Amino acid sequence: MSAIYILWLRQLKRYLRSRSRIVGSLGQPVLFLLALGFGFGPIFAKAGGGSYIQFLAPGIIAMAILFTAVFTGIEIIWDRQFGFLKETLVAPVSRLQIVLGRTLGGATVALLQGAFIFVVCVVAGFRVERVRLVPVALAFMFLIAVLFTAIGTSIASVLEDMQGFQLIMNFIVLPLFFFSDALFPMRGLPKFLRAVLRVNPVTYGVDGIRGALSHGFHFGLGTDFAVLGILTAILLAIGSYLFSRIQL
Amino acid sequence: MSAIIEVNDLVKNFGAFCAVDHVSFRVPEGSIFGFLGPNGAGKTTTIKMLTTVLRPTSGTIRVDGYDPTRDQQRVRRSFGIVFQDPSLDDELTAFENMELHAVLYGVAPAERKGKIGALLAFVELADRRNDQVKQFSGGMKRRLELARGLLHQPKILFLDEPTLGLDPQTRNHIWSFIQSLAKEKGVTVFFTTHYMEEADRVADLVAVIDHGKIVAQDPTAELKRKTGSATLEDAFIAVTGHTIREEEASSVDQLRMMGRVWRGRR
Numbered sequence: 001m002s003a004i005y006i007l008w009l010r011q012l013k014r015y016l017r018s019r020s021r022i023v024g025s026l027g028q029p030v031l032f033l034l035a036l037g038f039g040f041g042p043i044f045a046k047a048g049g050g051s052y053i054q055f056l057a058p059g060i061i062a063m064a065i066l067f068t069a070v071f072t073g074i075e076i077i078w079d080r081q082f083g084f085l086k087e088t089l090v091a092p093v094s095r096l097q098i099v100l101g102r103t104l105g106g107a108t109v110a111l112l113q114g115a116f117i118f119v120v121c122v123v124a125g126f127r128v129e130r131v132r133l134v135p136v137a138l139a140f141m142f143l144i145a146v147l148f149t150a151i152g153t154s155i156a157s158v159l160e161d162m163q164g165f166q167l168i169m170n171f172i173v174l175p176l177f178f179f180s181d182a183l184f185p186m187r188g189l190p191k192f193l194r195a196v197l198r199v200n201p202v203t204y205g206v207d208g209i210r211g212a213l214s215h216g217f218h219f220g221l222g223t224d225f226a227v228l229g230i231l232t233a234i235l236l237a238i239g240s241y242l243f244s245r246i247q248l
Numbered sequence: 249m250s251a252i253i254e255v256n257d258l259v260k261n262f263g264a265f266c267a268v269d270h271v272s273f274r275v276p277e278g279s280i281f282g283f284l285g286p287n288g289a290g291k292t293t294t295i296k297m298l299t300t301v302l303r304p305t306s307g308t309i310r311v312d313g314y315d316p317t318r319d320q321q322r323v324r325r326s327f328g329i330v331f332q333d334p335s336l337d338d339e340l341t342a343f344e345n346m347e348l349h350a351v352l353y354g355v356a357p358a359e360r361k362g363k364i365g366a367l368l369a370f371v372e373l374a375d376r377r378n379d380q381v382k383q384f385s386g387g388m389k390r391r392l393e394l395a396r397g398l399l400h401q402p403k404i405l406f407l408d409e410p411t412l413g414l415d416p417q418t419r420n421h422i423w424s425f426i427q428s429l430a431k432e433k434g435v436t437v438f439f440t441t442h443y444m445e446e447a448d449r450v451a452d453l454v455a456v457i458d459h460g461k462i463v464a465q466d467p468t469a470e471l472k473r474k475t476g477s478a479t480l481e482d483a484f485i486a487v488t489g490h491t492i493r494e495e496e497a498s499s500v501d502q503l504r505m506m507g508r509v510w511r512g513r514r
């Protein structure tokens with residue numbers, strides 16, 4: 001058993017033990033799915049977009065992963081406040097191992113959360129059109145999970161307490177979600193909005209999941225994968241660096 | 249005896265406030281070293297710098313021959329620590345907290361279960377091993393922290409107020425174990441405490457720090473002789489005075505508070 005594994009396991013245990021957290025964080029995506037899915041469905045279909053649920057579900061899956069991942073990354077702040085962070089910071093293992101264990105743990109939790117929502121979507125009427133591409137969708141889900149856990153880790157490494165939390169939610173997490181292709185298609189958008197969507201990594205993640213499961217890729221499998229993969233690697237490096245500089 | 253910890257001219261400033269002010273001391277290998285001082289004297293801050301988690305403003309440190317600001321990994325391999333503040337994961341059980349520590353500190357898998365069991369029994373938590381720590385009382389948590397700190401056998405053991413909040417029986421029990429570690433295994437113990445009779449009983453050597461400055465550094469018997477005191481407590485008061493250290497701390501705390509409010513408002 002290595003340091004990475006035990007820290008991964010810790011994250012998973014903490015998640016599975018807090019039932020209120022599981023249920024609580026499922027609530028928001030389900031609400032979005034039902035309200036938007038059924039509310040905008042008829043308009044979307046009339047405008048010639050086809051079934052809105054088919055379009056929306058991958059966006060909602062990505063949303064669940066995005067939010068959970070950022071939260072588990074930010075958990076470092078709690079660990080700092082409740083003291084557990086010290087225990088890992090003085091241990092004779094490299095901080096890279098610690099950050100990898102934490103990030104993989106957080107990403108696994110986020111992936112589980114995304115998988116739950118996936119099931120909920122299917123129950124709500126989402127049809128998987130290419131079953132053999134489900135593993136590709138899962139790969140994209142995992143990449144989004146790692147990327148945003150690493151972003152959470154980076155943010156938490158430079159914040160001392162939870163006071164900046166509202167700021168992060170309103171100015172980073174929510175814009176990343178709303179200014180992506182999660183809720184509406186890129187086609188026909190005003191130019192500037194398209195440009196914004198193009199530089200948002202969430203767009204590529206959603207496109208990857210949607211391409212694999214229902215609509216076909218807007219950017220192409222290779223592009224989605226390359227953009228997300230490279231960004232994830234960069235953010236992991238940044239997160240590890242910032243984490244390694246934490247002082248108590 | 250050679251020194252396993254050597255500190256020269258160590259300084260730590262927090263903004264304009266100097267928490268550790270040109271501190272120098274040496275800790276001989278295998279000794280039990282008491283680092284004493286009133287509240288806010290700079291003990292914990294010094295320990296943080298020795299244990300790689302806080303960068304000094306200036307000065308040099310050698311721990312087991314290495315510099316905590318550069319050879320962090322090497323230094324971390326040489327010590328174990330029990331922090332003054334809580335550092336357990338409340339969601340995990342007592343056993344899981346111990347196990348996590350054992351893995352991080354590379355305790356051999358074959359020895360893990362046995363050692364954890366023995367130490368949990370030693371601090372009388374064996375029957376609560378599978379309970380989540382959040383259900384524990386303050387004293388139980390403290391005992392678990394101590395058991396965890398003793399799990400791997402480092403060269404140096406840092407104990408920041410290890411017996412804080414424990415009853416006298418448990419304190420005696422723990423100290424005899426720590427003393428035997430020093431005597432039999434040659435572990436160097438660096439501890440802080442506010443219980444002077446405890447320090448008098450176990451320490452070979454003490455350093456007294458006050459307002460960030462070292463004001464005395466002697467074997468306990470020598471310090472008592474120098475100050476003409478019967479007990480270490482009297483000697484401590486003789487070198488640090490009678491005033492309670494609140495004013496300074498609270499004005500600094502006020503500044504920190506203002507900083508917080510201000511940052512929060514933006």
Ligand SMILES: Nc1ncnc2c1ncn2[C@@H]1O[C@H](COP(=O)(O)OP(=O)(O)OP(=O)(O)O)[C@@H](O)[C@H]1O
Nearest residue numbers: 262267285286287288289290291292293294497500
């Ligand atoms: N992060 C920080 N920022 C600003 N001031 C700090 C910080 N950490 C400690 N201090 C200040 O440094 C001084 C020394 O604190 P320290 O925790 O080292 O005291 P101590 O000797 O351990 O006291 P105690 O016996 O109460 O534990 C205190 O005045 C404290 O307010």
Ligand SMILES: [Mg+2]
Nearest residue numbers: 291292293332
């Ligand atoms: Mg202290």
